[in-house]
Amino acid sequence: MAIPSSILAVKRPRNTFVVAYGKDKNLYGVRQYVGCRREGKRNIPIKGPTIGHIRDGKYIATGDDPAFAPKPPPAVDLKDWANAELCSRLFADVLADLQAVYPHDMALKIWSVAVLRVCNPGANDYELKEMYDGSFLSVLRPGAALSKNTVSELHKDVGKWYSRLVEFMKRRAAAIGADTSVLLDGTLKSNESRVNSLSDFSRKAKTKGTRDISVLYAFDLDRMEPVCSKCYPGNMLDVTAYEDFIRECGVRRGVLVADKGFPASASARHRAENPDLHYLNPIRRNATFIRTHRMLEFEGVLPDREGISYKKAKIGGKDKWLYSFRDAARAAAEERSWLERAKKEGTYAHAEYEKARQSFGTIVLECDLDLDVGKAYRMYEERWEIELVMRYYKSACEFDETRVHGDYSVIGSEFCDFLATVLTFRLIKAFDNAGLLKKMNYSRVMSLLRRAKKVRVGDDGEWRLVRINPKQEEMLAALGLTPSADVPQRRKPGRPPKLQK
Numbered sequence: 452m453a454i455p456s457s458i459l460a461v462k463r464p465r466n467t468f469v470v471a472y473g474k475d476k477n478l479y480g481v482r483q484y485v486g487c488r489r490e491g492k493r494n495i496p497i498k499g500p501t502i503g504h505i506r507d508g509k510y511i512a513t514g515d516d517p518a519f520a521p522k523p524p525p526a527v528d529l530k531d532w533a534n535a536e537l538c539s540r541l542f543a544d545v546l547a548d549l550q551a552v553y554p555h556d557m558a559l560k561i562w563s564v565a566v567l568r569v570c571n572p573g574a575n576d577y578e579l580k581e582m583y584d585g586s587f588l589s590v591l592r593p594g595a596a597l598s599k600n601t602v603s604e605l606h607k608d609v610g611k612w613y614s615r616l617v618e619f620m621k622r623r624a625a626a627i628g629a630d631t632s633v634l635l636d637g638t639l640k641s642n643e644s645r646v647n648s649l650s651d652f653s654r655k656a657k658t659k660g661t662r663d664i665s666v667l668y669a670f671d672l673d674r675m676e677p678v679c680s681k682c683y684p685g686n687m688l689d690v691t692a693y694e695d696f697i698r699e700c701g702v703r704r705g706v707l708v709a710d711k712g713f714p715a716s717a718s719a720r721h722r723a724e725n726p727d728l729h730y731l732n733p734i735r736r737n738a739t740f741i742r743t744h745r746m747l748e749f750e751g752v753l754p755d756r757e758g759i760s761y762k763k764a765k766i767g768g769k770d771k772w773l774y775s776f777r778d779a780a781r782a783a784a785e786e787r788s789w790l791e792r793a794k795k796e797g798t799y800a801h802a803e804y805e806k807a808r809q810s811f812g813t814i815v816l817e818c819d820l821d822l823d824v825g826k827a828y829r830m831y832e833e834r835w836e837i838e839l840v841m842r843y844y845k846s847a848c849e850f851d852e853t854r855v856h857g858d859y860s861v862i863g864s865e866f867c868d869f870l871a872t873v874l875t876f877r878l879i880k881a882f883d884n885a886g887l888l889k890k891m892n893y894s895r896v897m898s899l900l901r902r903a904k905k906v907r908v909g910d911d912g913e914w915r916l917v918r919i920n921p922k923q924e925e926m927l928a929a930l931g932l933t934p935s936a937d938v939p940q941r942r943k944p945g946r947p948p949k950l951q952k
Contacts (some may be wrong), residue, residue, distance in 0.1 A: 454479065463510045464502065478504040507687045527584045532916065533903035533932055534570045535587040540931075541877040542566060545870060546592075552619045553612075556594070560605050563588060563595040565870035569878070570901070576602040587905060590914065609866055610859025616866055620679040621701035624669070629727045632672040632830050633702060635709040636838070637689045639663040665689075666865060671705075672833055676876040678702075680869045682862055693717040697728075706731055706820070706835050715817060722819075732820045733829055735771075736810045740766070746775035746815050753825055761824045774816040774827040782812025885929040899923055904933070 454469050463469075470480040503512040547559035567582050568574055574582060577599040583589050598787035609616060627633060664682055667689065671678040679700040683692045684859050689712040696709070697718060704727040707718065715730045734740065741747065749760035758779035765772050789807055793799040816831055829928045841911070882888050882896050891899075903923060905914040919927075927933065 457508070458505055458563050461505050461508060461510055463505070466938065467502065468498075470501075471728055477506060481505060481510065481602075484696045513554060527589075528907040529917075530585055530587045530590065530905055530914075531570070531901055531903075532587040532905040532914075533927055533930075534897065534900040535566070535591060536932055537878070537881070537900065537930055538569060538874060539564045539588065539591045542874050545873065548619065548622055552615050552622070557605070557608070559592060559595045560597065560601070561609065561867060561870070563597060564602060564605070565874060567597075568867065568871040569874050576606075587914075594621065603860070606860040606863030606867070607857065608859075609863030610857075610861070613862065616862070617699060620681075620699075623678050624701040624703070626674075626703065627671060627678060627705045628673060629704045631705040632707040632731075632833065633678070634670040634672060634834050635667070635693075635697075635707055635713050637665055637667045637683075637692075637712070639665055651671070664861065664865075665692070667692055669697070669700065669702060672708075675880055676873050677869065680865070682865050689713055690717050694721050695768060698930055703728055705729070706818075706830065708732075708830055710834075711735065715819075729819050731816055731820075731822075731827065733831070734817050736813065736815070738815070740773060740817070741775070741815050746773055747777075747809055747813060749775065749777060751824075753828060755825060756828070759828065761828070763824050763827075765821075770819050772818050772821055772832075774818065774822070774824055776814050776828055778812045778814075780812070785811040811843050881930060885926075887929065896926070899926060903927060 454471060458469060458479055464483070466484045468483050470482055470483065472478050472480060480501050481503040483499040483502050484496045486497045487494045488497060489495075501513065504511055504513075541564075546558065546562045549562055552558070553561065563583060564579060566588060567579050567586065570586065571578070571582050579597045579602055580599070583595060583597045591594070636951070665679055665684065665687055666682055668680045669675070669678050679702070681692075681696050681700065693709075693713050694717055698721050702723040707713075707730045709726065709730075709732055711733055713732065715732050718728075718730065722730065744764045744766070746762055746764060748762065750762045751760065753759040753761055753776075760777045760779075762775045763772060786808060789804070789811070790799075791806070816827055818827060822830075878897075879888075879893060882893065887896050903919055904917045906917050907914050
C-alpha cells in the first residue's frame with residue numbers, strides 16, 4: 452500500500468521506514484533498520500522492530516504512546532495458601548542463614564526457588580515466576596524476582612560465588628554434636644551436558660547409558676535432615692572425594708557412618724586434626740581382621756533384637772574396635788539366594804557352599820570408639836535414613852536429573868535442590884508428628900495442602916480461606932494451620948435446634 456507523501460514528510464528518527472496498518476488511514480508504524488546484508492553487489496537493509504507510530508500527522512515513540520504501553524499483568528487474587536504457609540514456617544531459619552551469607556535479595560530468591568520446587572515437584576525454571584505469583588509465598592515473602600532469565604542468572608551467580616556456598620555449608624555443619632551420627636552417601640544424577648566439567652561417564656554408565664554428576668550428602672541423624680552436600684564429576688569415586696567433602700564442608704564433630712565406599716583410611720588425616728570426629732564403617736567380608744580375631748565366633752545375642760548375635764573385640768595396641776553381627780533372617784535369605792543361583796548356573800560345589808555359608812547374614816563394623824554393642828548396631832542400622840534422603844531427593848522432588856549445563860549453573864541449581872531436600876525432610880517430620888503419614892503418603896498430604904487456597908475479594912483487600920471440607924480442616928489444624936475466623940463456619944450435622952416457645 453502506498454504511503455501518502457504527507458506521512459513520509461513527518462519528522463522521525465533516522466534509518467527508519469514507514470509501514471501502513473491497512474484500513475486505518477490515521478495510524479502508521481515506524482520501523483527501524485538494524486543493518487544490511489550483502490547479496491552480490493547490492494547491500495540489502497535488514498528490517499528491525501517497530502520503534503514508534505505516526506498518528507494525526509505526528510510521530511510518537513512507542514514508549515511515549517499510551518495506546519501501545521505494555522499492559523500490567525493481572526493481579527492474582529486466588530493463591531495456594533496452606534503449602535506456602537507451612538513451608539514458610541518450617542524453613543524460616545534457613546532463610547535467616549542464607550541472609551547471613553548472601554545479600555538479602557539474593558537469599559530470598561534462592562530460598563523461594565527451593566520452596567517452589569518442593570511445592571511443585573518437577574517444576575521448570577521458566578515456570579517459577581507464575582508459580583510464585585500464584586502462591587501465598589508472594590504475600591508472605593514478597594519481592595522475589597523469578598523470571599526465567601533471573602533464575603538462570605541466579606544459578607550462575609551462586610556457582611560463581613562459591614565461597615559463600617561453602618560458608619553456608621560450614622555454618623550448618625558447625626551445629627553437629629560430638630555424639631551425633633553423621634551418615635554419608637552419594638548419588639548419581641543424569642547430566643548429558645557437554646559444556647561442564649562435572650558431566651562424565653560413571654561406573655553405572657554401561658547400564659544407564661548416560662553421563663552423570665555425583666552428589667555427596669551428609670545426613671544429621673539427630674536433626675533428621677541433610678546437613679551439607681557437594682557436586683563432583685560423575686566418574687569420581689566416593690573414596691576419592693571423601694576427605695575433600697568433609698574438610699570443605701567443615702565436618703569436625705560427630706561419628707561418620709558410611710558404607711564400604713568410604714573407608715576410614717580416606718578420612719584419617721582429617722580425623723587426626725579433629726579429635727571429636729570419629730567413624731563407624733563396615734569392612735569387607737574377606738578382610739583379614741575377621742579371621743584373625745575370630746569375629747564369626749559369636750558370643751551373645753542382642754537383647755532388644757530378634758535373632759541378632761554379636762561379638763566385640765579390640766584390636767591390640769590400637770584405639771580400634773570390631774563389632775560383628777549375624778542376622779538369622781538375613782542369613783536364611785542369603786543362603787536361599789546362593790543356592791538358587793548355584794542351581795540355575797549349575798555351579799554348586801559343597802566346599803564353596805560351606806565357605807560362603809559362614810558369612811551369610813553377617814556384618815563386621817570397625818570403629819575408633821569403645822561402644823556398647825547394641826548402640827553400635829543401632830547406629831549402623833539407622834543408616835537406611837540416608838537411603839531415604841536419596842529416594843526423596845530423586846523421586847518426591849523429581850531431582851533425578853539436572854536441567855542446566857554450565858559448571859556455575861549446575862552448582863547453583865544443585866544448591867537449590869539441596870535446600871529443597873532439607874525442606875522435604877522437615878515436612879516429612881511435621882506430617883509424621885501430626886499423625887498424617889499413618890493415613891496417607893507424603894505426596895497425598897502435599898496434594899491436599901495445595902487445595903487450601905486463599906482469595907482476595909471486596910474492597911478491604913483481606914485474604915480469606917476458600918471453603919474446604921471438614922477432613923481438610925482437621926488436617927490443617929493438626930499441622931497448626933487453623934482456618935481464620937472469617938471463613939464461614941459449618942454447623943455440625945444433626946437435628947436442627949429447637950425453637951424457643
